[in-house]
Amino acid sequence: MKNLVLIVIDLVQDYFNPALWPNSQLPEARQRLVAATNELAALFRAHNLPVIWFRQEFAPDLSDAFLHVQRSGKPYAIQGTAGCQLLPELQIKPEDGILVKKRYSAFFQTGLDAVLGRLQPETLVLAGITTAWCVRSTAVDAYQRDYRVLLAKEAMAGFTARDHLESLHAMNGLVGIALSNAEIAHRIGFSD
Incomplete structure (x- = not known):
């Protein structure tokens, strides 16, 4: 299985800021997430497979943010900041793609459909945050577009461990298969 793409969702600085998210587990998960994500990205690049990074970004006045963000008045991931x-510790390479998203799903008005149309993958490997919202929305949208979905569970996290685990459980076996990095490498023929 070599016809696949790694999609990494929303590992942006504001999501790891404890001042913005005081009850989040993301700051403590940061080092683990970065290590697991860098490992996957290096694996894909070593086999000439595409890596696409997504970052959330909103206008300073939040006019392009989804309704929850607009109503909360809580600015984060603001353009130009x-x-x-x-x-910064993510190992992003010049050959990687970087796309901006304004909603939960990486498919919503981002150009991802066009990129994948050119690449013609059968399988998408998803990593990033948050498992309950952006990763899950992207996984459902990918499945509805008839992609096989692998969920890189070591390279994912939610604001809480409970949200993360419940979302993985809900997705696993329905819209995707949750696997460790080693299992992903084995499954797609990267290891002996």
């Missing part, structure tokens, strides 16, 4: 940039 460090908060909407991918974590």
Whole structure:
């Protein structure tokens, strides 16, 4: 199985800011997420497979943000700030794609459909945050477009462990298959 793409969702600085998300587990999961994501990205690149990074970004007045963000008045991932940039310790390479998204799903008005139309993958490997919202929305949309979906469970997290685990459980076996990095490597023929 070599016809696949790695999609990494929303590992932007503001989601790891404890001042913005005081009850989130993401700051403590950061090092683990970065290590697992960098491992997957390096694996894909070593086999000449595409890596696409997504970052959430909103206008300063939140006019392009989804309703929950507009109503909350809680600005985060604002265009032109460090908060909407991918974590600096991620190993992003010039050949990788980077797309901006404004909604939960990486498919919603991002150009991803056109990119995948050119690449013609059968399988999408999803990583990133949050499992309950953006990853899950993207997984459902990918499945509805008839892609096989692999969920890189070591390279995912939610605001809470409970949200993460419940979402993985809900998706696993229905819209995708949750696997460790080693299982993904084995499944797609990257390991002995």
